[in-house]
Amino acid sequence: MRSYGEGTQSTGVVQITHDLGRSVEDEDVLFVEDIVDTGLTIAHLLDLMRTRRPASVKVCALLHKPARRRIEVPIDYLGFTIEDKFVVGYGLDWGERYREVPYIGVVEHADLAH
Numbered sequence: 001m002r003s004y005g006e007g008t009q010s011t012g013v014v015q016i017t018h019d020l021g022r023s024v025e026d027e028d029v030l031f032v033e034d035i036v037d038t039g040l041t042i043a044h045l046l047d048l049m050r051t052r053r054p055a056s057v058k059v060c061a062l063l064h065k066p067a068r069r070r071i072e073v074p075i076d077y078l079g080f081t082i083e084d085k086f087v088v089g090y091g092l093d094w095g096e097r098y099r100e101v102p103y104i105g106v107v108e109h110a111d112l113a114h
Helices: 040-050
Strands: 028-036 056-064 077-081
Touching: 028 040, 040 056
Parallel strands: 028 056, 056 077
Antiparallel strands: none
């Protein structure tokens, strides 16, 4: 799932890029998310998952950016809370770039022009 596209701000539109290949009914489900900021993606995913009747659903996030929150969502397991900065690396990308960087780095405003 994604809601960023090419920019550094969520579009507010959640896109499903790949769906499940099997039923999760009566299964315990753990979502592992790179970052929770607005909460829109996780909220959408949790609503969708409830229709599939799992036994339980938990959320694990590497990063949480509460300053951007638009919807309160549960985070059962959390790595780090961060400031309102756009970050890349360690799997986080900016327009499909910088995902492979082996650390989490902040994109400075001066670097935002393509």
